[in-house]
Amino acid sequence: MQRSWKDLVAEIVSRLPSHFELRDVLKYERELGLYYPNNSHIDAKIRQTLQVLRDQRVIAFEGRGRYSKINAAKPQFSPLIDFTVPLNITSRAQVARLVLETWAEFNLFCLNCDADSLVRLAANTPVADFECGVCEARYQVKGKDGRFSSVIPGAAYQPTIEAVRAGRCPDYLLIEYDRRFSTVVFGVAISGQSITENRVIARAPLGATARRAGWIGCTLRIEGLPMVSVVEPHVVDPATVRERWAANPREPT
Numbered sequence: 217m218q219r220s221w222k223d224l225v226a227e228i229v230s231r232l233p234s235h236f237e238l239r240d241v242l243k244y245e246r247e248l249g250l251y252y253p254n255n256s257h258i259d260a261k262i263r264q265t266l267q268v269l270r271d272q273r274v275i276a277f278e279g280r281g282r283y284s285k286i287n288a289a290k291p292q293f294s295p296l297i298d299f300t301v302p303l304n305i306t307s308r309a310q311v312a313r314l315v316l317e318t319w320a321e322f323n324l325f326c327l328n329c330d331a332d333s334l335v336r337l338a339a340n341t342p343v344a345d346f347e348c349g350v351c352e353a354r355y356q357v358k359g360k361d362g363r364f365s366s367v368i369p370g371a372a373y374q375p376t377i378e379a380v381r382a383g384r385c386p387d388y389l390l391i392e393y394d395r396r397f398s399t400v401v402f403g404v405a406i407s408g409q410s411i412t413e414n415r416v417i418a419r420a421p422l423g424a425t426a427r428r429a430g431w432i433g434c435t436l437r438i439e440g441l442p443m444v445s446v447v448e449p450h451v452v453d454p455a456t457v458r459e460r461w462a463a464n465p466r467e468p469t
């Protein structure tokens with residue numbers, strides 16, 4: 217069984233004392249790198265992971281790189297997704313990918329069995345990017361700031377068509393977030409079985425100046441496909457809203 221990032225991190229946290237520092241976690245950078253040899257951003261990923269663990273109420277931040285464990289309870293689902301974490305990555309797209317990927321590793325789960333986490337596949341895996349470590353169901357996770365339209369970006373065209381023909385199309389998890397409020401708003405799942413060949417549209421090959429010149433991606437038409445809700449906006453009760461309203465300054469701050 218493959219080990220998920222969530223499991224690896226849970227093991228590390230269990231080895232740490234009740235109060236620890238960022239550098240205590242960064243000591244495991246090499247060890248974690250062995251499980252993720254293709255990931256050149258382990259340091260950034262560890263920092264992002266601590267953020268998610270805080271949102272899930274596994275640890276608390278005490279400032280100046282100091283943390284404490286809250287309890288040994290199971291991590292709570294958290295819609296918080298913070299893109300402002302300082303990471304030593306400059307590409308906005310790369311930051312978005314890393315932040316979404318880390319959020320997904322701790323908050324998403326297998327839909328086909330009761331596994332509570334998904335394993336990130338190697339970056340060069342065609343078509344899918346996550347796998348269930350137990351039942352091997354494969355997923356492609358897509359994120360968007362705002363709502364998805366009736367087409368979503370797919371992977372490389374040819375491998376996608378081949379996967380559809382062979383009945384090996386992964387299931388899609390579409391995560392819609394709102395960057396302004398650092399929160400995931402909706403998440404839906406679409407079965408890979410519902411994607412037919414005529415829904416896979418080739419894109420124009422990437423230009424000669426692109427890093428992957430000549431690469432042909434695809435888009436997927438998803439209108440009319442059955443979807444299952446995975447994440448829904450949480451409800452705020454009227455009393456809490458009124459409290460916030462009463463405390464809301466009437467003047468600009």
Ligand SMILES: [Zn+2]
Binds near residue numbers: 327329348350352
């Ligand atoms: Zn599974």
